[in-house]
Amino acid sequence: MEPPVITIKELAKLLDLSPTTVSRVLSGNAKKYRISESTEKLVKKTAKQYQYEPNQIARNLRLKETNTIGLVIPDISNLFFANLARIIEIELRKRGKLILLSDTHDSSDLENETLMFLFGRKVDGILIAPVGLTSEHLRRFTHVPMVMIDRYFTKLPIPYVSTNNFEGAYVATQYLINKNHSKIACIQGLVNTISNKERVRGFQKAIDDNGISSEDIRICGTDFSIENGYNTTKKLLKQASSLTAIFTLGNQIAIGAMRAIKENGLKIPEDISIISFDDQAYFDLTCPPLTTIRQPIDLIGTEAVSVLFDLMDGKQAESKILPAKLIERSSVKDFNPPSRSASADEKNGLIPRSSIPK
Amino acid sequence: MEPPVITIKELAKLLDLSPTTVSRVLSGNAKKYRISESTEKLVKKTAKQYQYEPNQIARNLRLKETNTIGLVIPDISNLFFANLARIIEIELRKRGKLILLSDTHDSSDLENETLMFLFGRKVDGILIAPVGLTSEHLRRFTHVPMVMIDRYFTKLPIPYVSTNNFEGAYVATQYLINKNHSKIACIQGLVNTISNKERVRGFQKAIDDNGISSEDIRICGTDFSIENGYNTTKKLLKQASSLTAIFTLGNQIAIGAMRAIKENGLKIPEDISIISFDDQAYFDLTCPPLTTIRQPIDLIGTEAVSVLFDLMDGKQAESKILPAKLIERSSVKDFNPPSRSASADEKNGLIPRSSIPK
DNA sequence: GTAATTTGCACAATCGATTGTGCAAATAGG
């Protein structure tokens, strides 16, 4: 019974050579170290025959390079991050790197634990959508190249790649306003993340620029989950009966919101309009197809990897903010306020707001 | 400027002790090796002060344990696998393991390459939804504990955890038949995967058990992608105009199919019914809400991890087939064949098949 | 006061690779 795995020493012994020579041949340095061609061929042949594969752990220790990148995200079951993970995996594989995946569940503690793990494992670099990164945390990790994706902190000396959340949210809100909405609720995601804050800021700016009273609008919600979308919408529907539109700041929030609206027997967009940040593949099939702000997920992924490699190569690395795009479908209806005549409403196919069950 | 990372040797030198002693204290073996309490406290304090973290690579090499599990899946952007990855990540974290993630894109070559990578990195175990695993491939990997998820090969001596695909598909098909469908198309996923084959077998068995002619049905499609769902449905709608129902064998196929149906101006379920394997969170919001066979994703994940750990502990490990569940929504309509009177159709609100654009 | 025991820690090997350097043997040069 032969050993399931052969080491370079054993291979060397079989060949009656030193591990040095074997290593040099197999790492393509035969010429450089003047190994004879006959020896080179023999080593290669025997290595193949015994299916020798170098122990990466040993190589890593010696070479101080693990060919591993840590990917730290808040929720791999959120399609935004799942899609991002996919494109990142593709880009990293091209460059011979493997992913150490960690899902922080938006917990600062888990994130910190994870970073310690990754750090101990000597990852070559880290791609992270941070929850609670602080400069405190980071003092220890400054020597490992790191790029923030989606979320970021401008105070930290770490480059980031993200969507233009502010502009995207502004465009979405302006779109609602152009459709004559003014009583708008914004259901936000995790409050302290910059992607959320920027979206809220974009929303608020559009509201202000159009002279809409802050009493007409609502900003609520706690995180990017379906549950938050659902619960917050339920509350909104109970409390703010004059609401005509909802802007959800994430794809999962949108699902929750739509579910709540549906459960309450309301129709989108007749009774209430909805627009969401973060487009996903199935949003053209929902009832109704959802108008969204699409993030350039693939570009975020490729750029993030590219920036990370710049960093790892010791090059200057610049942060990037990529444009979002409005995808117009049919979840927002041109809204005429109830103060107009009922006949006008009916011409537009609108069900009067008063017919909504409480 | 202090070094960004301190090694055990440096720490030992600072303490005027040997690395041996430091190692023993920090790994909790102070008592066992009769380290004095005063030394123990001093070591711990200084380690904390200098934020010493052992180099895992070095530990791994020495201990032959990496606390890393390889997760090999065909497509992380497929919500089925994304959800699976999430639950697996949670389970593994509980047990102190990290995930090395690999997306094979259903390519046998990538899968093989990946396995070599993981093998070289000395992962403690592998969870894999295989594409083309053969006993040939596996001969080299037999010594690393491995569990197949979702897909499997009964011929291989490797335990697996999966859904009861046969039964699930049988139930789905029987459901269609109970609703008086007989002209049914089955859009399959990756043809050679067992999950696909079992679903097709369940479909076929239900067809046969109900005495439906094999001329009435169609089995087509190539993989689990949205594109396949879309393209195959487009073809079906062109060729098989008598079709009354489609059974899609995956959540992404369902998206593609619905998109194609919508594009062709047909209505679900009035013009054509659809049922899909693999439920997802948004299927209650599609137009119409989709009737599906739900897989117990969380259970698959927890069981797979549990089986893997049994294997790693040298225990007997048993494969598991977990039950699927029909989630009835409204994408399947009771179908009365066109041979009945048109008035009957209209009573049921059915649009006559002939009105479908070609 | 001497022998036996216990206490407290260090030495050195090891995991499996890589690499600077050194040293024979073979070949070339004159």
Next chain:
DNA sequence: CCTATTTGCACAATCGATTGTGCAAATTAC
């Protein structure tokens, strides 16, 4: 034939941890 050069490879250190064993010094026993 003797020296100079080239060829072909091995020695040993190294990466940073862990661990069996050994050995002084301190303590206890008698």
